[in-house]
Amino acid sequence: MDPHVRLNEKDLIAMLPSDGAPVPSDGSATTGDRSLADFGYDSIAMADLMSQIELRYKVKLPDPLLGELLHVSITRATEMINQHIAAPAR
Numbered sequence: 001m002d003p004h005v006r007l008n009e010k011d012l013i014a015m016l017p018s019d020g021a022p023v024p025s026d027g028s029a030t031t032g033d034r035s036l037a038d039f040g041y042d043s044i045a046m047a048d049l050m051s052q053i054e055l056r057y058k059v060k061l062p063d064p065l066l067g068e069l070l071h072v073s074i075t076r077a078t079e080m081i082n083q084h085i086a087a088p089a090r
Contacts, residue, residue: 005057006082009074015052017045032075046070057085 046066069077
């Protein structure tokens with residue numbers, strides 16, 4: 001994996017399952033400040049999102065990250081995921 005490859009907020013939002021919860025707008029100034037739980041996503045949606053990220057970026061995300069991603073801002077969730085994506089390249 002290229003060590004410079006990173007997930008951005010727009011890609012994270014695009015990977016979210018669209019069944020049930022409203023998809024956050026990647027153009028909104030406040031979207032990055034809200035958590036995925038604020039948009040109605042649950043642990044099942046997070047497990048799906050994590051699976052997609054693991055496949056796309058060829059990285060294993062730790063299970064405890066699932067719960068954390070739900071309750072932090074989308075901006076912070078993106079940063080946390082990128083820490084794991086970059087870790088193997090170190």
